[in-house]
Amino acid sequence: MGKIILELDVMMAKRKISLNELADRVGITNVNLSKIKNNKVNAIRFSTLEGICEALECEPGDILKYEE
Numbered sequence: 001m002g003k004i005i006l007e008l009d010v011m012m013a014k015r016k017i018s019l020n021e022l023a024d025r026v027g028i029t030n031v032n033l034s035k036i037k038n039n040k041v042n043a044i045r046f047s048t049l050e051g052i053c054e055a056l057e058c059e060p061g062d063i064l065k066y067e068e
Contacts, residue, residue, distance in 0.1 A: 005065045008037045008052065015056050026051035
């Protein structure tokens, strides 16, 4: 069975945005954003995903990848 990989760190590097700045823009804690960035979560709220995509000006597919 495959799994979903979050490539948030890649998009953050492309957009040259820090963890602290993105957390502020999205309205979540640095700790929670760090867990998302490091693939330490089993789920992500759509509202959080929307906030991340809005702040990074990207699509969900830019940060979510499926891996076999």
